[in-house]
Amino acid sequence: KQEVTQIPAALSVPEGENLVLNCSFTDSAIYNLQWFRQDPGKGLTSLLLIQSSQREQTSGRLNASLDKSSGRSTLYIAASQPGDSATYLCAGPAGGTSYGKLTFGQGTILTVHP
Amino acid sequence: NAGVTQTPKFQVLKTGQSMTLQCAQDMNHNSMYWYRQDPGMGLRLIYYSASEGTTDKGEVPNGYNVSRLNKREFSLRLESAAPSQTSVYFCASSAQGGPNYGYTFGSGTRLTVV
Numbered sequence: 001k002q003e004v005t006q007i008p009a010a011l012s013v014p015e016g017e018n019l020v021l022n023c024s025f026t027d028s029a030i031y032n033l034q035w036f037r038q039d040p041g042k043g044l045t046s047l048l049l050i051q052s053s054q055r056e057q058t059s060g061r062l063n064a065s066l067d068k069s070s071g072r073s074t075l076y077i078a079a080s081q082p083g084d085s086a087t088y089l090c091a092g093p094a095g096g097t098s099y100g101k102l103t104f105g106q107g108t109i110l111t112v113h114p
Numbered sequence: 115n116a117g118v119t120q121t122p123k124f125q126v127l128k129t130g131q132s133m134t135l136q137c138a139q140d141m142n143h144n145s146m147y148w149y150r151q152d153p154g155m156g157l158r159l160i161y162y163s164a165s166e167g168t169t170d171k172g173e174v175p176n177g178y179n180v181s182r183l184n185k186r187e188f189s190l191r192l193e194s195a196a197p198s199q200t201s202v203y204f205c206a207s208s209a210q211g212g213p214n215y216g217y218t219f220g221s222g223t224r225l226t227v228v
Contacts, residue, residue, distance in 0.1 A: 034216060043204060044219040089157070091217075101147070101172065102217065104157040 002027040002094050006105035013080055013112055021075040021108045023090035033073050035064050036089045038107070044089065048075070080112045116140050120205050120220035127195045127227045135190040135223050137205030143218070145208045146188035147172075148180060150201040151222075157204070163188055195227045 003026045013019055025033070032051045036044040048057045048064040050073070056065040063076040073090055087109050091102040118139045127133055139146065147162040159172030163182040177199060179191045188207075192199055205220040 036217075036219075043221040044206075044217075046216045046218065049216045091157075094159075101159055101162055102157075106154075106156045 002030070002092055002103040004090060004092055004103050004105040006088075006090060006108050008108060009106065010109040011111070013110075015080060015082060015112055015114050017080050017112075018076070018078050019080055019110070021077070021088050021090075021110070023073040023075070023105055025071050025073070025092050025103075027092070028068050028071055030066075030068060030092045033064075033066050033090060033092045034102070035062075035073075035075050036091065038087045038089060040086075047088075077110075080110075082112050082114055084112050085110055118205055118207055118218050118220035120203075120223050122223060123221065124224045125226070127192075127225065129196060129227060131195050132191065132193050133195065133225075134192075135203055135205075135225075136187070137189065137220060138187045139205075139207040139218070140186065141207060141209075141218060142185070143207035143209050144185070146182065147206045147208075147217075148178075148188070148190045149204045149206065150174065151204060152201050160190065160203075192225075195225075197227045199225065200227045201225060 005024045007022045034049045035047045038044045050057045050066040061078040066073045087107045089107045091104040094101040094103050121136045144165045148160040149157045151157045158174050161180040163169045166185045169180050181189045203223045206217050208217050
């Protein structure tokens, strides 16, 4: 069974800082890993999807990496802004599946203060 | 805008009442999912439908039923609501397989059972 853990649970940083969010998973045969953003009272927005054959994906100020051997993924946010404040969730396919059912981490609540 | 549409957005039920949460997607995705999100528990899969005509139980299916009405629509039914079903419910869809599939989430239904 896939288990996903995110550290830290909450993070508060001043505007402009670069930061890293961590995600660990137990099933190293993971097919892919996704990072989502959730604003308060809203649904989830997909940020980045990393396939198992890839090591990282980039979108603007976001960079996500995947290291299957260590069971870890990181989301790097460069030059953070107050608008980045949200909950960030990582998710991977439930054990034994190549797609579809996702197991989510508990999320990291990010606050970027001016 | 293309995406996943959920109705209703808010609902209050009395214990024992029934209701159906509706979900529709217009992205021609094969797979659809229902999740619930609870504080401290994260997102947990209730039911999913890998393709039209199929449905399967997820992690927390008790007290729920689903119907994959057609490729676009996937409904979640609570036959006899209980306070433990107070939660935020999210519907999601994904393309099946392929290198670039990802999840698209609806904006959620906030359900309170009193």
